[in-house]
Amino acid sequence: DTAVSQTPKYLVTQMGNDKSIKCEQNLGHDTMYWYKQDSKKFLKIMFSYNNKELIINETVPNRFSPKSPDKAHLNLHINSLELGDSAVYFCASSQDADSTDTQYFGPGTRLTVL
Amino acid sequence: GDSVTQMEGPVTLSEEAFLTINCTYTATGYPSLFWYVQYPGEGLQLLLKATKADDKGSNKGFEATYRKETTSFHLEKGSVQVSDSAVYFCALRGGSNYKLTFGKGTLLTVNP
Numbered sequence: 001d002t003a004v005s006q007t008p009k010y011l012v013t014q015m016g017n018d019k020s021i022k023c024e025q026n027l028g029h030d031t032m033y034w035y036k037q038d039s040k041k042f043l044k045i046m047f048s049y050n051n052k053e054l055i056i057n058e059t060v061p062n063r064f065s066p067k068s069p070d071k072a073h074l075n076l077h078i079n080s081l082e083l084g085d086s087a088v089y090f091c092a093s094s095q096d097a098d099s100t101d102t103q104y105f106g107p108g109t110r111l112t113v114l
Numbered sequence: 115g116d117s118v119t120q121m122e123g124p125v126t127l128s129e130e131a132f133l134t135i136n137c138t139y140t141a142t143g144y145p146s147l148f149w150y151v152q153y154p155g156e157g158l159q160l161l162l163k164a165t166k167a168d169d170k171g172s173n174k175g176f177e178a179t180y181r182k183e184t185t186s187f188h189l190e191k192g193s194v195q196v197s198d199s200a201v202y203f204c205a206l207r208g209g210s211n212y213k214l215t216f217g218k219g220t221l222l223t224v225n226p
Binding site for chain 2: 004033035040041042043044045048056058090092099100101102103104105106107108
């Protein structure tokens with residue numbers, strides 16, 4: 001059973017397109033996250049939702065918009081894709097937003113913008 | 115703000131060698147500390163964690179002790195295996211901060 005799943009695993013698209021990445025967790029967790037990992041493996045938080053409410057919104061272009069239809073899902077929509085958006089995007093979840101909670105990561109979505 | 119500094123890689127060792135990956139942090143309050151591992155082509159997995167000073171996290175032969183006086187959380191393993199080859203990330207999560215702050219990762223390669 002996959003705890004945190006993401007679709008698609010790979011996404012190749014042209015500059016200027018709009019695309020979405022979906023994330024689902026079956027752990028019953030209240031908090032979900034999106035991270036971006038660049039080509040040098042550096043990981044940085046983008047967004048976090050707790051009980052469908054946005055609690056973290058780092059300095060991310062407005063072209064990125066998260067949506068949480070329910071506690072088990074957190075999707076990421078990207079408008080007007082740019083070359084610099086190429087990265088691996090990881091979804092994660094934790095029981096709640098407490099600092100001691102372990103975050104469980106999905107397998108990642110490798111986005112390539114041509 | 116919070117930050118994590120871990121030793122630059124890559125680190126290359128022979129099987130059964132001793133491993134240390136240094137990690138130091140800057141944070142306000144009392145953060146929780148984590149080591150995550152990323153095997154090639156996969157997502158991150160929690161390796162171990164410690165939530166208060168002097169706690170020792172351990173898993174799969176790896177250990178790390180939360181040292182508040184030196185603001186460190188160094189990862190150690192007494193005898194590495196080829197299967198330990200991966201990227202290791204040190205991370206912290208502050209008391210009132212929901213996000214994980216990661217170090218830059220250390221690539222470990224273990225040769226037979």
